[in-house]
Amino acid sequence: MDIYPIALATAVTIARVLVLIALSIVTGWVLGYIAIKSRWFENVWITLVNVFESIPVIAFFPLVLVVFINGLGGTWGVELASDFLVFDAVVWNVWIGIYQAFKTVPGDLLEVAENYDFGFLRRMADLYIPHSIPRITTNMFSSFADAMFYITVSEVFSVGITTYKSFGIGSVLVAFLRAGNLTGVYYSLLCIAVGVVCVTLVFSRTNRWAVSKFGTNTDIVIRRRTGPLQAYIQREEQYLVRELKTVRHMIHKVRAPPSVPLSNPYERQHLLTKQEVKYIEFAGTIVAIAVLTYVLYSVYLIAASVSAQQWARFLSITPFLVYAMAVDYLRVAAITILSFILAVTVGYYLARHHRISVPVTTAVQIIAAFPAPAYFPLIFIATLPFMENLLPLTYAEVYIFMLGFLSCFYYVFFDFWTGVQGIPAEFWELMRNYRLSTYTRIRYIILPGTLPYLITGLSSTINSAWAGIAIGEFWPNIYGTQTLQTGIGMMRFISLNMANGDVADAAWVSLIFGLVIVVYSIFFTRNLMDLARKKFVVEEGIYAA
Amino acid sequence: MPKSAKADREPILACKDIAYTYPHSKEVFRDINLNAYEDEIVAVVGPTGTGKSTLLRVMAHLLTPTRGHIYLEGTEIREPTPNISLIHQSIATFPWMTALENVRLSLRDTKLPEEEVIKRSEKMLELVGLKKDKDNYPKEMSGGMRQRVAIARALAAEPPVLLLDEPFVHLDEFTAQSLRQEVLRLVFKHRNFLKSAILVSHNLHEVVQLADRVCIVNGTPATVVEELKINLPRPRSERDSKFYEYLELLVKELGLKDYRV
Incomplete structure (x- = not known):
């Protein structure tokens, strides 16, 4: 078998993902800047980002179909549909990272920029963009992983009897799996592995460089480089350092608490003249109102275009959909609980046994970097005969659970691990000094001390668990003619209706799910995060004037 | 000398x-x-x-x-x-616990009855002059008060x-x-x-x-x-x-x- 086309497909997919990450970054800088200058825009934008971030890519299929496949059509329509789905996977992490970075530019640096009377471009080029780079490079890992996770569904998807494909390793891998071509599958996995490792290495080095160069509180030494480009970069860096050398106390941490306050009046009031502030606030308000109006108008148009008969059908199937959603929530809850228990117990053990923490966390990183849907069919086909015998009625449920778990467990693990490492040495000493039991330590110190990280990790875990079950509940031709599917589930309903070409029903359930996510986000995640930020900040436990 | x-x-x-x-x-x-x-x-x-x-x-x-x-x-x-209780240089109190809860921590895994634990914790807070602040969180206290809480916590274990x-x-x-x-x-x-x-x-x-x-x-x-x-x-x-x-x-x-x- 010729590996060249497979390698080319991998390169195309990775290039597609990287280009879309770059697009996310550029749009994130623009939107982030508007957000910190206009409270209206900030509220609308952040709410939408929080909501869309929580909705699995698959739930966007009806939209993709209407806008790109039916609306635009042709090869470009399919390519843009794939790009949109990949963009949807990468953009939220990057945007939130940039927004948080812009919100946490230290006040001292803002004052310096004000002193030197930086204009918009200088502020962006010398202050906001450099300050956002460590967060961007950190978030690129998860954005890339998310994009690769969905690659098998975003590069190839079926509506009714038509299958839409765009060239890339996702569509190539699916073709091999459907044909039962094991050699092709192995070659594809090998190419993905090489690609993932290369990108991870580049990201890792970039991140280290970015943190050392642009981080405002870091012990990592900047590695000097030679060559014309490096010399240019160093000149720019020296210039910035010269400009900002009066700043003595830069207190921002590279990995700041996972959320930031929605408003920081300092940023709005300083740096700009009153007229400029008014202008940007006005522009932001107009953009926010325009976005809201567009969303509401689109909803109205869609609602108006639906016949009374169709509405009656939607309402009649809603109780069933709510039940299916409840079943899916149970699945997500089970996956999340297991991930949480594993993260806390293993994370705590590793925190107390440093020697094995490096190999274990590296192993988890490798698993996390490799998209589960790419290798899962092999696990499925290898274990199916055994599982069918062992659990003839519920084996599909086990596979869905397994795929969901493999898709998400590492998020809460790494966030908890980061939180545990942030627990001050003094707290560990007190735990030992008072001979606290493991239960007391975890219950009274470790869990509260890592709560902000746990909430972030659990939030990502829940989102990714949805992604896992979204793929697993109805996976036609997972290998050869084998189909993995469950009897009931909201995600199965969406996938099945899309496959049957019934976009309306799929869109209806996507809408209901979106509404549930909005309510969940506003009343649960946000409140919990606010509480964590107010009360459970472990850094405040150490008073060192 | x-x-x-x-x-x-x-x-x-x-x-x-x-x-x-x-x-x-x-x-x-x-x-x-x-x-x-x-x-x-x-x-x-x-x-x-x-x-x-x-x-x-x-x-x-x-x-x-x-x-x-x-x-x-x-x-x-x-x-x-x-x-042998250690008082740290960097004043260490748990921000999610009140002064009383911070002090109680050192007695969490002792076999003392709950009433005795609370009584002793309150006594230690009184000893360091923080009886009235027992329900306050560390962030509501000055550095000196926080260090008193740390001292009370260490003393509660009766070292x-x-x-x-x-x-x-x-x-x-x-x-x-x-x-x-x-x-x-x-x-x-x-x-x-x-x-x-x-x-x-x-x-x-x-x-x-x-x-x-x-x-x-x-x-x-x-x-x-x-x-x-x-x-x-x-x-x-x-x-x-x-x-x-x-x-x-x-x-x-x-x-x-x-x-x-």
Whole structure:
């Protein structure tokens, strides 16, 4: 078998993902800047980002179909549909990272920029963009992983009897799996592995460089480089350092608490003249109102275009959909609980046994970097005969659970691990000094001390668990003619209706799910995060004037 | 000036020939023999980097000595124990717990009944003057109040020995002075459980004011190079000429040329 086309497909997919990450970054800088200058825009934008971030890519299929496949059509329509789905996977992490970075530019640096009377471009080029780079490079890992996770569904998807494909390793891998071509599958996995490792290495080095160069509180030494480009970069860096050398106390941490306050009046009031502030606030308000109006108008148009008969059908199937959603929530809850228990117990053990923490966390990183849907069919086909015998009625449920778990467990693990490492040495000493039991330590110190990280990790875990079950509940031709599917589930309903070409029903359930996510986000995640930020900040436990 | 007075009494805390080496690193100190007797505050002073804080952690067995033995009231200590409580330099309180909950923490895994735990915790808060603030969170308190909470938490375990690692360094001078008096009061007036304290400090005024005996550590690896007994009546006054004599002696022993007494 010729590996060249497979390698080319991998390169195309990775290039597609990287280009879309770059697009996310550029749009994130623009939107982030508007957000910190206009409270209206900030509220609308952040709410939408929080909501869309929580909705699995698959739930966007009806939209993709209407806008790109039916609306635009042709090869470009399919390519843009794939790009949109990949963009949807990468953009939220990057945007939130940039927004948080812009919100946490230290006040001292803002004052310096004000002193030197930086204009918009200088502020962006010398202050906001450099300050956002460590967060961007950190978030690129998860954005890339998310994009690769969905690659098998975003590069190839079926509506009714038509299958839409765009060239890339996702569509190539699916073709091999459907044909039962094991050699092709192995070659594809090998190419993905090489690609993932290369990108991870580049990201890792970039991140280290970015943190050392642009981080405002870091012990990592900047590695000097030679060559014309490096010399240019160093000149720019020296210039910035010269400009900002009066700043003595830069207190921002590279990995700041996972959320930031929605408003920081300092940023709005300083740096700009009153007229400029008014202008940007006005522009932001107009953009926010325009976005809201567009969303509401689109909803109205869609609602108006639906016949009374169709509405009656939607309402009649809603109780069933709510039940299916409840079943899916149970699945997500089970996956999340297991991930949480594993993260806390293993994370705590590793925190107390440093020697094995490096190999274990590296192993988890490798698993996390490799998209589960790419290798899962092999696990499925290898274990199916055994599982069918062992659990003839519920084996599909086990596979869905397994795929969901493999898709998400590492998020809460790494966030908890980061939180545990942030627990001050003094707290560990007190735990030992008072001979606290493991239960007391975890219950009274470790869990509260890592709560902000746990909430972030659990939030990502829940989102990714949805992604896992979204793929697993109805996976036609997972290998050869084998189909993995469950009897009931909201995600199965969406996938099945899309496959049957019934976009309306799929869109209806996507809408209901979106509404549930909005309510969940506003009343649960946000409140919990606010509480964590107010009360459970472990850094405040150490008073060192 | 009397030096290195040997006591005939049994030490409360005894360090015998202890040494410590960080993993994959050089030896921090060696052959440390240090005793703390009843009703005695022992200060450990020395240049920065000589391992004074490490020595306190070894005494509390938070770090295991690479050589030597530590005895508490005649019994060898092999693991951390609430009977030797450490007060940190960087004031450590749990932000999600009230003052009372912070103090209760040291009694969480004891077999005391709940009422007794609360009663004792409240008593300790009263002892450090925070009875009215028991329901306040650390962020609602000043640095001095937080350190009082930490002291109350350490005392709640009723330790015979208190280890103080520069406990006043992050406090303003007024608060530090009042807390020093409190530590003296605790060591010498509440003899029911607290018998001795070991203090690490860079503040020589503080050392002369509080300590009965001063161990000077120096060198690489560090050893106790000198031991000095401070025979000043309490309460000690900085206006006392003898106070300055001790201060000058310490400065001389430490070789601090630029230190202004």
